[in-house]
Amino acid sequence: AHAWAWVVWDEQRAYYLMGARSSEAPHASALTYLLWQMMLLQKSKGKMSFDLEGSMDQGVANYYQGFPTQKTMYVAAQKNSHWLWKLRALFQ
Structure with a gap:
């Protein structure tokens, strides 16, 4: 499975902006694994938080x-x- 994530950061925080995974294996956890690795990487760089920015989509x-x-x-x-x-x- 393939996945990508767009993450930007400043001095204190990392922000996950968007990402995707291949549709060839819809049950695969490639994106989840990638995000977890990004969180660990940012933590090792001293970032205080990793902001997933939430979603209004349930x-x-x-x-x-x-x-x-x-x-x-x-x-x-x-x-x-x-x-x-x-x-x-x-008209309102």
Whole structure:
């Protein structure tokens, strides 16, 4: 099985942005193994945490719970000034 993971980091934390595994073996744990190895590597470099960034998709959230995780809530704000959003607001 094949897998890849896109991980970036700063001085204190590593962030898992995205990843995938081959569809040839859907039950294979290549991505899980890769993520675990990335966590161990980042820990050896002194990173305080490995941020999986959660998911609003229940299947992905359940997958992340298989790792030794601690839930952290994030607040997000978005401003969109595109004219289509302004037009949409007129009809709400």
